[in-house]
Amino acid sequence: MRYQLTLQFQTPFSVGVGNEALFHTTTQRVIPGATLRGALAALWWRSFDSADDFAALFDDDLLVTQAVPDGARLRTTSTVACKYGAEPRCGEAVYDRALFVASGEAWNTGECPRCGGPLTAKPGWSDLPDPVRRGRVQLEANETAEDGRLYSRDYVAKGMCYIAEIETSADLSWLDDATVRIGQGRSQDRGRAIATVTQLEEKPPTWRDEPVAIHLTSPAIITDKWGAPSLDLDDVERELKRISGDDLTLRHHPEWVRSELVTGWHGRSNLPKVPDWAFASGVSFVVDGLTADGWRRLRRGIGWRRIDGYGQLAITGWEVTNRPPFDVTxxxxxxxxxxxxxxxxxxxxxxxxxxxxxxxxxxxxxxxxxxxxxxxxxxxxxxxxxxxxxxxxxxxxxxxxxxxxxxxxxxxxxxxx
Ligand SMILES: [Zn+2]
Structure with missing residues (x-):
């Protein structure tokens, strides 16, 4: 079963990005699935006490995706848009080239049809909340302030609503209306959120056995045949085949590849994980030969650490939805x-x-x-x-x-x- 998890933040939160040793710590604005899973595990232990039940649920069943602010938008790496936005209607000049590739429609525009400026890719999340910086003085053992050592940390303000998805075969009633603690500063009541869980209707898209454009909604850690993280499209194709079970082919568009470094913490040992190179959120793929059944199998994601929500995919589509006006020839x-x-x-x-x-x-x-x-x-x-x-x-x-x-x-x- 797939569920939507809504987190309504009652207090500001800060989720570090692995730079805690510095005087200023920034925060993630998309909450990683691993962080969220850790928070849910802590909550679970407050209601239950069976190590066996915990292992059954958390070791390989409960998939938790990243949490994204309600209203944030993900632009794919294959999308181009007006670079300067000089005219009021430049905002309409947003075209996903993956849809042109999938549908076989010709793409031949390099200019914004409104202002004549260049079209460029600006992939990734937009409309994320601006973090707020808060300072604190480092205390010495005797509770007096250390000289001149002011530490600061970025927070996402309270009142934000975040949305994640959970996939599990287990009952989730322990999570509905529960208070979840996310990120740093729990002793100061930071990161307190009310969780609500609603079942998602798994309505399959009206499937077409034609080339389809899909994209990553979270980073994907893909490995080569020796098990090392890879940014090679051949390895993506092999992984898509392995998970979907389809004899598919991936169109090679290296210009759509963007990478990012995925860091994290081992919850139990509290040691940093070795950072992995990953395909970034928003990377587009055009695939031939993907079936509706294959797509259903891909819904749990591709690559490593899928249970932490990495490698989640979404369908971009089969047809061009926005095209530049034709040339008057x-x-x-x-x-x-x-x-x-x-x-x-x-x-x-x-x-x-x-x-x-x-x-x-x-x-x-x-x-x-x-x-x-x-x-x-x-x-x-x-x-x-x-x-x-x-x-x-x-x-x-x-x-x-x-x-x-x-x-x-x-x-x-x-x-x-
Ligand atoms: Zn323009």
């Missing part, structure tokens, strides 16, 4: 403008249409009034049977109108020669 205008050009009225409003295209492609001033004014100037001179077509043309994107303005000018030059 001479061929396009040849076909789309044929009726207009054939009619004797064309000469009456052609230059007005070109002016409207130029005016509306200038995005330094955008208003409904400006759009209507430019449209009216053209429609006043054009026969009514062409009004719908002209409305459609002038509703094109600014970049397309600029391209059309260029075509209208060059046509004129051609005729003069």
């Amino acid at each position: 001479a061929e396009w205008w040849e076909k789309e403008g044929a009726e207009l050009r054939k009619h004797k009225s064309w000469g009456e409003y052609k230059s007005l249409l070109r002016m409207a295209c130029i005016n509306l492609s200038d995005t330094s001033e955008v208003s409904e009034e400006k759009t209507q004014r430019n449209l009216k100037q053209v429609l006043d001179k054009a026969p009514p049977q062409f009004h719908d077509k002209l409305r459609e043309i002038l509703a094109l994107e600014p970049r397309q109108l600029e391209q059309l303005a260029g075509l209208l000018r060059s046509n004129k030059n051609k005729r003069r020669k």
